[in-house]
Amino acid sequence: MIRIAAVGDVHLGEDARGRLRPALEHLPDHADLLLLAGDLTKHGTLAEARVVAEEFAGLPVPVVAVLGNHDHHADVPEQIAALLTDHGIHVLEGESTVLRLDGAAVGVAGVKGFGGGFAGKCGSAFGEPEMKSFVRHTEKVAARLADALHAIDVPVRVALTHYSPVTDTLRGEPLEIYPFLGSYLLAEAIDDAGAALAVHGHAHFGTEHGTTPGGVRVRNVAQPVIRCAYKVYNLHGPDERGDQSASATGGQASPHSTSRA
Amino acid sequence: MSSRTPQYAAARLTQALAEDPRTAELGVRVQLRGDHVYLVGEVASEERRQHLTEVVRELEPELTVHNEVGVVECREPSTAEELD
Numbered sequence: 542m543i544r545i546a547a548v549g550d551v552h553l554g555e556d557a558r559g560r561l562r563p564a565l566e567h568l569p570d571h572a573d574l575l576l577l578a579g580d581l582t583k584h585g586t587l588a589e590a591r592v593v594a595e596e597f598a599g600l601p602v603p604v605v606a607v608l609g610n611h612d613h614h615a616d617v618p619e620q621i622a623a624l625l626t627d628h629g630i631h632v633l634e635g636e637s638t639v640l641r642l643d644g645a646a647v648g649v650a651g652v653k654g655f656g657g658g659f660a661g662k663c664g665s666a667f668g669e670p671e672m673k674s675f676v677r678h679t680e681k682v683a684a685r686l687a688d689a690l691h692a693i694d695v696p697v698r699v700a701l702t703h704y705s706p707v708t709d710t711l712r713g714e715p716l717e718i719y720p721f722l723g724s725y726l727l728a729e730a731i732d733d734a735g736a737a738l739a740v741h742g743h744a745h746f747g748t749e750h751g752t753t754p755g756g757v758r759v760r761n762v763a764q765p766v767i768r769c770a771y772k773v774y775n776l777h778g779p780d781e782r783g784d785q786s787a788s789a790t791g792g793q794a795s796p797h798s799t800s801r802a
Numbered sequence: 803m804s805s806r807t808p809q810y811a812a813a814r815l816t817q818a819l820a821e822d823p824r825t826a827e828l829g830v831r832v833q834l835r836g837d838h839v840y841l842v843g844e845v846a847s848e849e850r851r852q853h854l855t856e857v858v859r860e861l862e863p864e865l866t867v868h869n870e871v872g873v874v875e876c877r878e879p880s881t882a883e884e885l886d
């Protein structure tokens with residue numbers, strides 16, 4: 542069994558310093574790995590990123606993150622990623638990492654993702670350059686997600702995005718803004734490679750539970766949705782023979798990244 | 803060129819709450835009923851909750867603000883979901 546904790550949209554800043562840390566104290570009792578589904582900051586500044594780094598640094602379990610749209614607002618996403626990396630957080634953008642957690646291995650592929658809409662109700666790369674670049678950005682990040690998932694050479698794969706791959710987890714949001722909340726191309730990438738779980742954030746008014754058309758479980762872990770510090774998903778592998786090898790102490794991160802800048 | 807047409811007040815406020823650096827909240831819903839404005843959603847701190855009222859009052863001082871926004875909870879979860 543692999544125990545995955547996940548939260549998105551913590552939107553930290555100097556006014557919310559230390560907000561999550563008390564709830565993270567017993568994290569290793571609940572989970573072997575923590576996923577952060579983007580929108581870690583409010584305005585995407587380095588000062589806010591420093592608060593995020595301190596909040597999640599030095600935890601006894603590996604922390605894997607993607608950035609969200611808020612983390613791009615000050616146009617320094619690379620510096621934010623570097624700062625978080627310096628604090629031991631794996632930041633993924635079109636990459637994957639394999640974590641070996643006391644015998645159980647899990648590969649996480651992450652991208653921010655983007656909007657565009659959902660099958661039959663989405664934008665097309667047609668017309669004005671602004672429209673084409675909007676849609677092409679989604680196509681590009683979805684392709685990176687597929688590549689990153691395919692690059693994982695262990696049986697348990699998890700997809701981590703900020704934007705949603707499905708509409709199920711958007712229920713509660715106005716239909717009119719669905720095209721800004723995610724893209725079916727992300728789900729297509731996930732179904733193409735296969736995954737045990739897909740985790741995202743971004744839709745603050747959405748719903749936790751969903752499924753891709755191919756049957757992959759999707760969970761919206763935006764903090765206003767889950768209403769707690771993080772959610773825990775226990776993944777039971779198909780080859781699990783009732784041996785609970787995962788202990789309470791997390792594990793070693795073995796970076797196994799495939800960079801696709 | 804910001805219009806003052808009252809029918810567009812809700813749209814103006816939604817944009818302002820997203821774009822004003824004090825708030826930068828895309829996850830707050832603005833509902834206008836006559837001269838009352840209701841704010842719904844969740845933000846990360848009490849300070850941010852108060853900034854919402856502040857920004858709305860500055861932009862539409864004649865409206866009565868009902869700030870129903872909550873501060874998001876961050877307790878440890880009590881259960882895990884089993885997925886197989």
Ligand SMILES: [Fe+2]
Nearest residue numbers: 550580743745
């Ligand atoms: Fe968010």
Ligand SMILES: [Fe+2]
Nearest residue numbers: 580609610743
């Ligand atoms: Fe977001």
